[in-house]
Amino acid sequence: MKRLATLLALALPFAATAADYTVQPAASTLGFSDTFQGEAFNGHFGQWTAAISYDAANLATSKFDVEVALASVKTGDKDRDGALPGSDFFDIAKFPKAHFVSTGFHQSGALVIADGNLTLRGVTKPVSLNVTFKPQGKGATLDVTGTVKRLDFGVGGGDYADTSVIGADVKITAHLQLAPK
């Protein structure tokens, strides 16, 4: 009985759920890049929230849940920023938010990959993201990269579907400064 209690006591920390973090918005960015007429451009979202639970040693209980207010998009070009919220692109009147929820994490060599579902413009599809998590004191930095095929979600369909003008693959880049909850 005593031995069992000791075992449990030893095992408990490992069975614990991953640590919860809060995002420090001022030091965090959620951006993307694509190409237009052969030239790369960068954009970012000003308003988003992320619930992050992460433990590199306990990926099974780790979880990302990110919600993005699509109206907060900025790409440094008036015409583009005017077009993106419209019905041809994000259609924020109908779908104001994008949502990513992780469904699981797996290790691929040195890389950690977050598998999840992205809901954008009313379409939900699996998306995988590369995760780089660096503990920093009690907090951490979390860098995430991934690729989203815009046409999977109908972003820039119809006339704008021509991927020789607007690139098919949108690269997602996020840098999160995390503080312990």
Add this chain to the structure above:
Amino acid sequence: MSLRSNDRQWGSVAKFFHWVIALAILGNGTFGLLMDLAQSPMQKINWLALHKSIGLTVLALVLLRVLWRLRDRRPQEEPAPRWQQWAARAVHGVLYVLIVALPLSGWWFNSVTGKPLQWFKLFNLPALAAKNDDLRHLAGTTHEYLFWFLLLVLVAHVGAALKHHVFDRDNVLRRMLPFGRPRNDATTRGESR
């Protein structure tokens, strides 16, 4: 007809540059003025991309044309009063300047609006100036008015060519026509200068 020009007429290279640039500028200028007829934003994007590609082609052609002209011979001047010869040279000079300035001003306009510049979807060219919303309107107006000014000078150029052809019945126009042959009448040629 030889590639090079001779005493009597322009060679086929000079003729090629003259007429291809003329057609490209008139066509592309008209096209540029009709941009607002595009049915959708994407069609306008594609039309503008085509307009820019043609304009860049004109710029490349006119640079080659100047290089060629510097090494080519020139037909002898047709007899004309000194002031007309001077006027012809002035009009030609202004036309060359405008043919270079027109695509360059478009490039500048594109640069200050911060748009990419791609040649027929094949490669991109750098911006001539930094993005600057304050210069957008000025650059656009400059680009358009250079075209109107070019049309004005063109009226003088075409008018003079037709005057030579119809009234003077000399070789000024014939020697530049794509398949034209100079008149074989020595009296219409005279001595130059």
